Amino acid sequence: MTSEPDTPSSADDSLPPPEQHARQYAAVRDAHETELIEDYVELIGDLLDHAGEARATDIAARMGVRQATVARMIRRLNELGFVTNEPYRAIFLTERGRAMANESRKRHAVVLQFLRSLGVDDATARIDAEGMEHHVSEKTLDVMRDFTATHNKGGG
Amino acid sequence: MTSEPDTPSSADDSLPPPEQHARQYAAVRDAHETELIEDYVELIGDLLDHAGEARATDIAARMGVRQATVARMIRRLNELGFVTNEPYRAIFLTERGRAMANESRKRHAVVLQFLRSLGVDDATARIDAEGMEHHVSEKTLDVMRDFTATHNKGGG
DNA sequence: AAACCTTTTTAGCGTCGGCTAACTTTTGTA
DNA sequence: TACAAAAGTTAGCCGACGCTAAAAAGGTTT
Secondary structure, eight states: OOSOSSOTTTOOOSOOOHHHHHHHHHHHHHHHHHHHHHHHHHHHHHHHHHHSSBOHHHHHHHHTSOHHHHHHHHHHHHHTTSEEEOTTSOEEEOHHHHHHHHHHHHHHHHHHHHHHHHTOOHHHHHHHHHHHGGGOOHHHHHHHHHHHHHHOTTOO | OOOOSOOGGGOOOSOOOHHHHHHHHHHHHHHHHHHHHHHHHHHHHHHHHHHSSBOHHHHHHHHTSOHHHHHHHHHHHHHTTSEEEOTTSOEEEOHHHHHHHHHHHHHHHHHHHHHHHHTOOHHHHHHHHHHHGGGOOHHHHHHHHHHHHHHOTTOO
């Protein structure tokens, strides 16, 4: 039939050429590299804003990992220039860290609200947004923003 | 203005309780554990279907990694019961592997077509789908399927 | 001040998934 | 048949990120 829902251009029958395929997976790997860092930075920013300070204990509790894991990550974030910290003291974001936290938070909010305006329930939207957040390109984020704006007039 | 896009109920002002927050991150970590395995199994399934066989060279080229990396992963997939393989021979999927490949492929297709029907260009949709695929819950997949079905009548 | 508890840090283990280098097997060709 | 190229395997390095256990620093209570 020529009137099938799958048009030739949108059918997923054939594999992309190997190089393009490889680039897709490389993009995913790249995203994974920065993903955890962004999650930590975003969480630290949230804690600073909501609790006034970001302590390792709270980060550990919210990330669901041990404090030792957090300590090592904080050291890494410091080396990368995202946070400043002195031994046995709270953690603060550098300018770069603050920028990343804001970026992440915005992206997170766009995805979360998009999912909700699609009709996904809140709990599911929160979980999915957390995972999807780092894999959504700027272009797709724009589309999501538009969609949410036009489908959310009555409030979501 | 009181008619801002952010309604109080959908605003993301406060952090979730720590335990819930931790569960969200745990879900992401869990997804990461199986993600790469699913990607390999899905790719092997695609190669079997499209090329008739799945060879380590082709897997490496398409994943964008070295053959040594593929070899170790194949051994792992074998131990996990997803593939069968004999030394220096092509790779085949077990029943479990085939089931996972089909699942992954379906999920991948749903996300990809959803993005396209949203209006995301093909190249972007492909990249984003690859990353998002593993972080989309069944519930959200259902919503995406519905959306694509109702917004894709003219083809796209 | 001493004792105690919490918080943070450090040391060290294990797994995973990239990599290179070197080797073996298969395959294709002279 | 012999040799070269391609494909597959193995060994071992490295960084990341979980973990436990134990030490060090900070804060509180007596």
